[in-house]
Amino acid sequence: MTVVLSEAAEARLREIIASYPQAKSAVMPALFIAQEELGWVSDEAIEWVAQRTGAAPAHVRSVASFYTMYYKRPVGKYHIQLCRTLSCAVCGGKELLSCLRERFGVAPGEVTANGMWSFEEVECLGSCGTGPVAQINDVYFERLDAAKLEELIRRIEEEQPDLRYSTVKKELGGGLADRPRSAVWK
Ligand code: FES
Incomplete structure (x- = not known):
């Protein structure tokens, strides 16, 4: 077709x-x-x-x-790509994968029943100095830990921000209200 x-x-x-x-x-x-x-x-x-x-x-x-930035199967409205490479892994990245499994109740590559979330592990996202790093749609979130990740998910569910980069319109989405593009969590 x-x-x-x-x-x-x-x-x-x-x-x-x-x-x-x-x-x-x-x-x-x-x-x-x-x-x-x-x-x-x-x-x-x-x-x-x-x-x-x-x-x-x-x-x-x-x-x-x-390239993992191309989705080879349908993804949720928010698709989390969690870096699993060395720098992020030794800083707690592995723990974050378990958090996502528990939080959403689906396996990597699956979409939650409400269509909101999916996640997968990917190789180095090129931001090794600020790991663990997750890319959600087209926005990086850095220096994550389990509590920050949970807070981030809660905020996204609440605010429903646009975290995409539009190739067609050449525009970045607005992002979270106080973290418009990329977020290094202190
Ligand atoms: S190892 Fe995670 S961004 Fe490079």
Whole structure:
């Protein structure tokens, strides 16, 4: 089945493609656009990216499968990516995974019944000096521990903030009221 993305998405991708010598170079931003519009990178999203960039579907799939920022299955409204690599792990990252399992009652990769939450472990998020780190949608939360993570989840449930970066509109979401973008918890 062919997917239909918004004209704004199509226009943004045309703009991005025009900035590269070859359309194939736009596979990664095209995947972000598809994910933003469709919620995850489905087979149809792969096909859309391949058609628009001229890259082989197998190549598009290999790019999507390599990077954890592309969701290969449906995720919750808030998707938590918890770093499991060394610096975060030795600072308590492992404990945070147990907290998420208990808090949501689902396994990594599953979505809570209300559609609000999902989580997974990922490799280094590139912020090793401020671990443990979790990326929720497109926003980093750093120096977490179990209590801070619980407070963060409570605040997100209460405020329902926009934690996404829009590739189509080129906009960052507003974030939490007092922590608009990234949050290093003291
Ligand atoms: S080890 Fe966690 S961000 Fe690098």
